[in-house]
Amino acid sequence: MRLSRYFLPVLKETPSEAQIVSHRYMLRAGMIKQASAGIYSWLPLGFKVLRKIEDIVHQEQARAGHIAIQMPTLQSADLWRESGRYDDYGQEMLRMQDRHGRDMLFTPTAEELVTDIFRSHVGSYKDLPLTLYQIQWKFRDEIRPRFGVMRGREFLMKDGYNFDLTKEDALHAYNRHLVSYLRTYERMGLQAIPMRADSGPIGGDDTHEFLVLAETGESEVFYDSQITDLKFGDREIDFDSHAQCQAVLEEFTSRYARTDETHDEALFNQIPEDRRRTARGIEVGQIFYFGTKYSEPMGATVQDSDGNKVPVHMGSHGIGVSRLLGAIIEASHDDKGIIWPEGVTPFHAGIVNLKQGDAEADAACEALYASLTALGLEPLYDDRNERAGGKFATMDLIGLPWRITVGPRGLKNGVVELTSRRTGESEELPPEQAIEKIAAIYSKVLPGA
Ligand code: ATP
Ligand code: MG
Helix, strand or coil, rough: EEEHHCCCCCCCCCCCCCCHHHHHHHCCCCEEEEEEECCCCHHHHHHHHHHCCCCHHHHHHHHHHCEEECCCCEEEHHHHHHCCHHHHHHHHHHHCCCCCCCEEEECCCHHHHHHHHHHHHEHHHEEEEEEEECCCCCCECCCEEHHHHHEEEEEEEEEEEEEEHHHHHHHHHHHHHHHHHHHHHHHCCCCEEEEECCCHHCCCEEEEEEEEECCCCCCEEEHHHHHCCCCCCCEEEEEECCCHHHHHHHHHCCCEEECCCCCCCCHHCCCCHHHHHEEEEEEEEEEEEEEECCCCCCCCCECCCCEEEEEEEEEEEEEHHHHHHHHHHHHCCCCCCCCCCCCCCCCEEEEECCCCHHHHHHHHHCCCCCCCCCCCCCCECCCCCHHHHHHHHHHHCCCCCEEEEEEEEHHHHHEEEEEECCCCEEEEEEEHHHHHHHHHHHHCCCCCC
């Protein structure tokens, strides 16, 4: 993309309504525009990152064997009356009537709808296990929408639902989701710690939340510092193996890590004092096992191998896709702007032309642009007639991990400058070598590369 043809409405002033850094940078970098309280339009740069996050979620869901569907945002209240949640959900649910006076609602989550799909089409244990998921907009009429996309009213969520014959199988689905989520967040450059949590209106016994540590997080968290040394990394795992998933779950949940809702001071105090940590965290996902809570009232049954009709065991599993943008920025920025992890960056590298209109500099930039594009990478070329300082400030603000700076002086010596956004370190090298280096970095990040 050439910046002169892009739509990147960068703000010079820091918007006064934004209280936390991710919100400020998302507004300043022209990623989002508030439409009304807690509801946002996604401008090109923000939308690009949102899609990158979605792509990672889809790829990791596929790896775990989960199947994508898409359910509507508007639902009839009837199904919610069957489960009993129409009355229980409270004011966070946005309710409306259609022209025939039928009660409708904007989906805050979709256990009822997916259970209805299941009961209409699945009748035998032979069709299990089954996990269906979607990435879809949700609406919750939050009493205090704030912090930009962190606590919106309309927000994008990945919600997945497992259907299993036995409790044991459903617990495997729970463990499998935990493992899959660890991989998902790490690919986004995040450490998200699974913490024992409270189940809230979804109901159920087993539940973990995934929290990203950040000063601006809304949850107070308590943990054993050893937990932050754990990395999932690039280990191979067989997602069908109960034993392998169970082992990973045990590894990542055996140390103390809880939110204030489930915090147990006496247990916490058993950890050696120098390892006890109290901090803040951003909830970026949650997994639940809730057994037959929905399948029983809604009649979602299958025939088992003896021909008996039994209600299926279920769980639901959510990732806060739009909230993740805020969480990533909270975890990765400096005083100049965002620092995107390579896995989610909107463009792979920026090209800054120090002397637009200089024939040699223009040609060198075009050649870099063509080489990166040919490698399947997306460069953002700042080809505007602007001062170098302004170009650098924009690149720093929008946070591309790598910048190639091209100017007549360097070109005389056959070099361009390659700069890491994270470390600020620069090196001069021939253009082909800059390309090779960037290609090598992304070959470790991009799927299939
Ligand atoms: P919270 O406790 O933050 O209100 P929740 O526990 O009600 O969230 P879940 O039902 O577990 O949320 O939804 C799954 C994920 O969706 C959450 O882990 C979170 O990342 C995201 N999410 C929930 N509410 C919002 C919101 N208002 N804005 C943005 N993301 C949200
Ligand atoms: Mg939650």
